[in-house]
Amino acid sequence: MKVSNISWKIGGEAGFGIMSTGAIFSKIFAKKGYYVVDNNEYPSLIRGGHNAFTVRVSSNEVFSIDKDINILVALNEETIKLHQEEVIYGGYIIYDEDSGDITEIKKARKDINYIMVPFSKIITELGVPRIMINNVSLGASVALLNYDLEVLRNIIRDIFERKGPEVVSFNIKSSEFGYKYIKEKLKINAYELEIVKPVNKMLLTGNDAVFLGAVRSGCKFYAAYPMTPSTSILESFASVENDYNIVTKHAEDEIAVINMAIGASFAGVRAMVATSGGGFSLMNEGLGSAALTETPLVIILCQRPAPATGLPTWSEQGDILFAIHASHGEFLKVVLAPGDPEECFYLTGKAFNIADTYQIPVIVMLDKYLSENHFSYERFDFKNITVERGKLLTRSKDIDAGYKRYLNTEDGVSPRAVTGIDRGIHIANSDEHDEYGYSEDGAFNRKIMVDKRFRKIKKLMEEIPPPKIYGPTDAEITIWSWGSCKGPILEAMNILNQKEKKVNLIHFTYLYPFDGESIEGIIEKSNKNIVVENNKTSQLAKIIMMNTGYRIKNKILKYSGRQFLPGEIVNGIEQIE
Amino acid sequence: MSKIKNKSLRESYNLKPGDFNTERKPTWCLGCGNYGIWNSLKKTFVKLRLMPHEIVIVYGIGCSGNGANFIRTYAFHSLHGRALPVATGVKLANHKLNVLIMGGDGDGVGIGGNHFIHTCRRNIDMTYILHNNKVYGLTTGQTAPTSGRGFKTKSTPSGVLEIPVNPVSLALICGATFIARGFSGDTGHLLDIMKKAIKHKGFSFIEVLQPCVTFNKINTYNFYRDRIYKLEELKDYDRSNLNEAIKKSMEEEKIPTGIFYDIDRPTYEDGLKQIERKPLVDHMIADIDINRLLNRFY
């Protein structure tokens, strides 16, 4: 059957290579130009527990994974129990009878095809390690899709080359066996994907894109304390620190992390930190220190369901109100929320430029779904990220005698001297201070300095684009959302458009400062407004209310620790109607 | 201490301690031990022929931290307890700078205790001067983690129930490579210690016994004068012997001052290939080619 779109899922016990197998499956298709989105579901354990990896492949642009699975690879019985509901009518489940008797379970779904592939026996027969079951299943999946086995072979070669020819040959042999088992023994021909323009696509997560954007932006100091789902950024930085002259510091805690970054930035380098909600809580005081000392700083906040330890490996958008209000006192900061890896890349570049230009902290918010799942893209044009450092002074000869670090300028931004140059001597002061930086608690001075720092907002607002509108302008329904909900909403809109329902999306990537005026017109004009958010308390709706006085009453909210699936949004909208 | 490039500048050096004064006069109580530390430090800079712009001092919050306003160098007046990580960031971004940290005992071994442990073991080439007045000065006289058992303060009217932290012992077991104790009532001795500490390559730590004349009526100048002695006076004291240093650091009847420990160990910066050629801050970042990185994602 020719199809334009398939979803494949593999499940098994955590610790058995489910994630790397899924990642290979994604790669097989991105290599040939298909659009790919994947999703890794795993518990916060190293071994045991259930692990599942979903890949959606399409010949047309796709924005998120979907609920309906065409092929489910079940490496254990539990996978069938947990996921067979998701398999679509006429879909396939690949399983091994040696991993459990499923005669009873099967009765629930007479409409799908159960394909027995004796993984265990094959492995024993080939005399290869048990972990090779993953390759057998990949080979079998490629065969079911009538896809080119050579692509899989090449990827396996690339990945395992370092481990020597024997490992490569084990892996390839196992995948070939799985392939032949379907093709020659069972002679099943399930699907065939429509051909696409053959371009080799990148496959990357939001975290990868943030990392790339930061390296391109000249980030020279990166500090972090491991915390899911931000950790991969730390590991990426650590892996290139010598190639790109970056110091990566895994510090003692997130308090040290943010203060180290502030120190590095004070000394003149671009500095960034990343964490999740718990670490961000610890960073709050430091955030205010960056603000009062007017030290540029980029903070990546990869959200996960909270409070406390919460659900470490799952997804939620529960921290937006916290982020915009983070730290005590009133000060200017910027909060961004990219909706996909491409936006992660460019907005990270933007975050550094805003931080440097306005000498303020900038927070970029992701969530587990965006941080850890892969999306396919054609190569990013990194030249589109430029480096703007604002009023940074790096040479003594550019500084007049009597330098004032906190000069009360018209735009509120004062020339900032890096450390070590003779005319730039100053105090960066976390106490309120005068123009020189000396501690000063006079009432007159206090007002002047607060106003100076807030005056930056004028020019800043000119740089902040209004939210992006997707879909027709004359829609019957307008969805309001932010960050990673973008993908599932765009998918839902496609489905609704097929049902001839006109829906559009107002998507916010710039969440703070919030330009209420730019949206008042849209809110009032649209027939029906609905917010879609991955949280319990509709925080974007609150922000809109705070800034416009307009209350959006219709809400589609999900707070089960899982990101939205398109169908859920479609259902939500149909119910509201 | 960082190597000075500009030799001719060094030769024509004619700064005086007063050149390290800012336009602000100290606001410490008359007789406060912080004056002694302030004076010794300015003299030390002159002795070492350091220019104000070659120095970054990161301050904690407390009476001691208010010194940020009175010493003319680059300064970062950070948060309560957070001076050490800020200094670490400064040094890693530009290791050509001479970086110092100044803060109180509450700041350093109370709220910032975790950073103290880890900064010691990192052995970054910086100098940490801990102003130990055994009380919270700026918040007007509550107990500190260094206050003696039974010490009566506003927050412990019946006397402190815990035993005090000994900052020198803590630094020793945490891996600092130069560890000393000075007394702000003996500025000549303190100057000598400061000079050696700043010259030391690696993390140097000085605990300064600093009388708080307003809130600590126990640990006064006379209290210390009656009890302190100098390790230099001991004939066979071995500064490279950790066990001996720990033992000495725990003495209470008589209080040893001077250098407890002084060894060479590669610094944190020594292990960073990426800053071998030049400091991070000197890299051009205008147009970094990330093609190689992008290739990883195929």
Ligand SMILES: Cc1ncc(C[n+]2csc(CCOP(=O)(O)OP(=O)(O)O)c2C)c(N)n1
């Ligand atoms: C997070 C935080 N908690 C509390 C304070 C209030 N505070 C300021 S200084 C200080 C203690 C000062 O004692 P110490 O660090 O020993 O310095 P000293 O004033 O004695 O030099 C405290 C508790 C603060 N600034 N920040």
Ligand code: SF4
């Ligand atoms: S309160 Fe104590 S430490 Fe603070 S300035 Fe006065 S004497 Fe010095």
